[in-house]
Amino acid sequence: MKLISASPSPYARKVRIVLHEKGIPFDLETTVPWNADTVTGRHNPLEKIPILIPDGPGPQGGEPVFESSYILEWLEVHHPHPPMMPADPVERLAARRLEVVGDGVCDAFVLYFFEMKRTPEHRSAAWIDRQLRKIKGGLAELERLVPENGFCVGGRFGLADIAAGCTADYLTLRYPEFAWQPGHPKLAALRLRLLDRPSFQMTAPTAQQIEPAVI
Ligand SMILES: N[C@@H](CCC(=O)N[C@@H](CS)C(=O)NCC(=O)O)C(=O)O
Structure with missing residues (x-):
């Protein structure tokens, strides 16, 4: 999968940390979401990073996932181990x-x-x-x-x-x-x-x- 990220972003960093902690391989694409040449709007109508693009095919393959808290929930559902959220x-x-x-x-x-x-x-x-x-x-x-x-x-x-x-x-x-x-x-x-x-x-x-x- 691919993660579109910005290097200072705390929102994107939450996702990068979870991907590393879960051992999920990913390609990192760094953009400046504020600049005119950003790819952000191609994948997220809200024009914000982070954006996760899962590998297709599959139930959600290729469909961009955005909003950091939602991405983390998505990762927890699709890659539950090791858990990053409490089960309780x-x-x-x-x-x-x-x-x-x-x-x-x-x-x-x-x-x-x-x-x-x-x-x-x-x-x-x-x-x-x-x-x-x-x-x-x-x-x-x-x-x-x-x-x-x-x-x-x-x-x-x-x-x-x-x-x-x-x-x-x-x-x-x-x-x-x-x-x-x-x-x-x-x-x-x-x-x-x-x-x-x-x-x-x-x-x-x-x-x-x-x-x-x-x-
Ligand atoms: N609530 C969002 C916030 C994401 C966010 O604000 N990202 C900033 C970069 S740190 C962004 O892409 N801003 C571009 C814009 O708002 O146009 C999340 O948690 O993903």
Whole structure:
């Protein structure tokens, strides 16, 4: 199968980590989804990465799968071993909660990031404050949810750790001036524990050059 991804994307990274952890071979196609020459719109009407293109033929062969949380669910159904989501429904909800919060922090950061790309006279202070509030609120919630030691849910590595780790690494890359680590020691320690895993090391986020025309 093929994964269309962007190198800084925390959403695509969740999928890349799960593919590595499950041992599923895949081709990685890296694009800049904001740029005019991106392939994104050919496969996803919402024009967003990540996009997974499974091998055909088969029940869903060749049909693009998009939206990171949906791709992860799809992978769990079609490639259940090793599991990345808890089998217990209550634990699964707990893991999904961390994913929802982590994705929400990243969503708010993307809105903040592009607002800051505007020239100062075109920026909205109210919009910036709103997104920063969400980033800080979401990080505080992640800090509340992650444990001091070990993995986030059910004592075993999975979705919740991946979501929290991808969010933490993304902010570290894209928002270095916001030193979030001292105020969130459990999240900072989890991030470091996760960096021991090959799947995290192989998918470390890197910045991309975005066309100015998108802003
Ligand atoms: N909720 C989506 C978010 C994906 C997303 O926002 N991807 C960004 C890159 S990090 C993108 O492709 N943006 C292009 C656009 O919104 O036009 C998911 O989890 O897959």
